[in-house]
Amino acid sequence: MAPLRKGDWPVSLTDRAIAQIRELIQTGELAPGAKLPAEAQLAAELGLGRNLLREAVKALEAARVLEVRHGSGTYVTSLEPRLxxxxxxxxxxxxxxxxxxxxxxxxxxxxxxxxxxxxxxxxxxxxxxxxxxxxxxxxxxxxxxxxxxxxxxxxxxxxxxxxxxxxxxxxxxxxxxxxxxxxxxxxxxxxxxxxxxxxxxxxxxxxxxxxxxxxxxxxxxxxxxxxxxxxxxxxxxxxxxx
Missing domain, CATH: 1.20.120.530 (GntR ligand-binding domain-like)
Structure with missing residues (x-):
């Protein structure tokens, strides 16, 4: 995915970051239950600042898309409808x-x-x-x-x-x-x-x-x-x- 460019931000930076992570999940690059790359690595891959990535992860955690396990990392949930x-x-x-x-x-x-x-x-x-x-x-x-x-x-x-x-x-x-x-x-x-x-x-x-x-x-x-x-x-x- 192309990094963020200043001239084409149709939504907030956080929303754009959320969309980028969702795209990784939708395309299967991050499958249900998969562990996300380390924060620094993922931020670099997506062209995001680490603070912005953290905001996106928090939003997706609240939406039950991601699960943060302290001491272990961040994982994609099962993505089951009930969840x-x-x-x-x-x-x-x-x-x-x-x-x-x-x-x-x-x-x-x-x-x-x-x-x-x-x-x-x-x-x-x-x-x-x-x-x-x-x-x-x-x-x-x-x-x-x-x-x-x-x-x-x-x-x-x-x-x-x-x-x-x-x-x-x-x-x-x-x-x-x-x-x-x-x-x-x-x-x-x-x-x-x-x-x-x-x-x-x-x-x-x-x-x-x-x-x-x-x-x-x-x-x-x-x-x-x-x-x-x-x-x-x-x-x-x-x-x-x-």
Missing amino acids: LLEGVSDAVALLRGDDIIEVTEVRRVFEPAATAFAATRVTPADLAVLREHLDAMRASLDDVEQLNFHDAAFHRAVVAATGNTTMTILLDGIANLTVRARVWRGLVDANVAGRTVAEHEAILRALVAGDAVLAHAAALMHVTTTEIWLREHIPAEHPETS
Whole structure:
């Protein structure tokens, strides 16, 4: 890779240094688990100052791309999706107001698709887990916290049935925020518990049938119902989030 040139810095020096290290990883020059060259050597190879290289390494360590082992050196992590994406939930939880609606819109796009995908891959063991959470929801109609706990677990189990780890982690991070929203919904709307259970029953029926189209429709109906409620209630009931 060519060294930094003063005339072509489109981003900050630190961002450029981060990009250079990422390129080494993306091209396979630094594989998962590989140890980085000594600081002086790597800085010289990349045309970076050592202080700038340290800043880039710290940023990539925070992003779970690199791991600094004191007394041993700096290594590329496993780069597994679970590791790289584990901060999604924490980041999403900080969103407020209209951002919550945007996250729900993202969920509306991806969760029905994931549910349809799950219908083509779901196993008897997966269905047994889903039935357990649905039974628990039916038994928790008067317990908002338990209802929402099993609601969220039901959705995690649906997406997990796809066998797609990246999809599972991303959607779980998004759903963590909507769990809080569903708690508000349960507290404000006395009729929501029964409707929520009915919507989940429809999703499960579609999965049992292995019907991807029906699964997509059932999940879309459920997520859209939540989104409509949020649009109507978040500004009025929770002005502190806007």
